[in-house]
Amino acid sequence: AQSVAQPEDQVNVAEGNPLTVKCTYSVSGNPYLFWYVQYPNRGLQFLLKYITGDNLVKGSYGFEAEFNKSQTSFHLKKPSALVSDSALYFCAVRDAGGFKTIFGAGTRLFVKA
């Protein structure tokens, strides 16, 4: 069975500092991995995905994520945080051979000015 864990309920970072939001996963086959962001009173928005190839994936709004197969992780990163990045972030995983995507519980990012 596939699963995804986001070990931090909240991440606090100062504006201009780098940020990392952690995600680990478990699938039986090769993983397809996703990050989504949810702003207040808005639906989830797709940020980036890893399917295959380069372990460093670049996405929207300056975000990137690093796939690490040995550690079964897919951490979301940004070199310099903005106050406007404050939102709820969800990691999701799908087994490449399947059809069902599982979402993590979410991590709230708070960027302080």
Add this chain to the structure above:
Amino acid sequence: EAGVAQSPRYKIIEKRQSVAFWCNPISGHATLYWYQQILGQGPKLLIQFQNNGVVDDSQLPKDRFSAERLKGVDSTLKIQPAKLEDSAVYLCASSLLAGGDYNEQFFGPGTRLTVL
């Protein structure tokens, strides 16, 4: 490109009443998803359609929840009768395909259901 449309945005009902939600996916998207998002949790898949057919409904409480996707486009999700624990945001999403590479999902704004 128009996004995923959902209605209503908010609904308040008494327990044991029935309620229906509507979703119109992005044009051309074969796959449609209904999720339940309880406050403080991630989205939980209720049902997934590929065109007209159901791909996964393993977490749909079938004694009270039902869903259909007419002609492979619009979809409705119904709860009858509602329970207090059904209070949540119901999200609809669509993607080009369920399998393969092109399956990032596009979400609607959601319907916030409150059961009193």
